[in-house]
Amino acid sequence: MLHVERGGNGPLLVLLHGLGATGEVWQDVVAAWPGRWIAPDLPGHGRSGRLERYTFGALAAAVAEEIPNEPATVVGHSLGGVVGLALASGWFGVEVTTAVGVGIKVQWSDEELAKAAALAGKPAKVFETKDEAVERASKMAGVPLRHGVSEVDGGWAPALDMRAFGVGRPDMAGLIMASQAHVVLAAGENDPMSPQEQLRELVPEPVVFPGAGHNVHVESPSSVTALLAQLAT
Template sequence: MSDLHLESGGDDGPAVLFLHGSGASGAVWKPVLERLRESGTRYRWLVADLPGHGRSGHREDYSPEGYADAVSAALVGLLGENASLNVVGHSLGGLVGMTIADGTHGVTVESLAVIAMKVAWTEEELARRSALADRPIRILPEEKEARELFGRISGLRGPAFTDEDRAGGVTARDGGYALSADPGITRAAPATGPELAARMLKVTCPVELACGDHDPGIDPADMAEVLGHPVTVLPDAGHNVHIERPDLIADLVERALGR
């Protein structure tokens, strides 16, 4: 039985899988799903908590293939072998989506949208990231404090999100509460230039790339050069475009569906 948390809803239209970024959970897509509901878009949505995140189990393998294998197995279990779907991935979720879309994971990807993918890292950034894996787990006495911490890390703040949304990233531990995410997700080095380019070359479906115009960690020119597709720069948004400008991501989904 899969220990990957996968939710589904909506109509009998085309399926759209939403994949979140590192340190977050599937709840980050709530504003986009609400926009699509308001617009009357008929589709079936699927939202996963990636392995080591949210309500999904921890694993040893947090490589792109490890993530993709886990997500694909859950998809095949729910939809059946060779089911067709569209994929929207933010940051890490974009990398997982690229890997699933290589035609070897038992599902057929009709379109892929990659949002805010970091394609280059400095040595300082890599050192900070690696150090997170060995940092002692922070235990908080109150569940409310842990939920607030997860909200700050994941972007689940503001009126669009509830305590229940944030609870998906928290677990009881050692007489208190901690984030449910596995610290080990940052132990493996992130994929960069040549690896990302090679993975994108294996993707055969239509691809759309996008990032926010105020994203401090993403250079759209670098993203376009490495991934080999033009990047749409979305206005008035930082890294979490799907939270800050869900209308723009909903538009992107509707374009992929031909609406």
């Protein structure tokens, strides 16, 4: 079902990418992680299979099947952050000790939800060349991708299942309340999708990465690894 990259030895780190991306976006973070790590392509993304219906629970259940039965720190970006919080509930049989959500969009207007639902109903655009599809996939993800496309009838298309845009609004307060893990919310100082004042409504002291935008794990991976080192002490 899922394509999963793995490596290292020692304490387990699970890395969950955001909507449209793939596990490859964590490559510079895992390079500095001293323990064991896994980085899946979420269902409907990259080299992984698709779901009949996309919900945070369905995504978490699929990821849970790939996580060993041992304590884990989970770091998720945007959509992956919500999936990480769902895993931290314990409902999926995963023992999460710390759940870090980076750049999660915690407030959604009706207009934003309607726009996302409209995108979920659109077919993937097909391009003549792989390079064109890679450019489109990278634009949708907001980060450079190599594994975000697939060959289809008529050419190449982003691998992202457009129906994943319809995952909906996360119940952040409910997920945090249900968490059996230590919860950390973090965002780049200049992240328009995850403003600090909105995060403070959910946790007393969100982590702010100075000078970073929405994709801090790609822009400044050392900021993420420094946070993980701090949490481990």
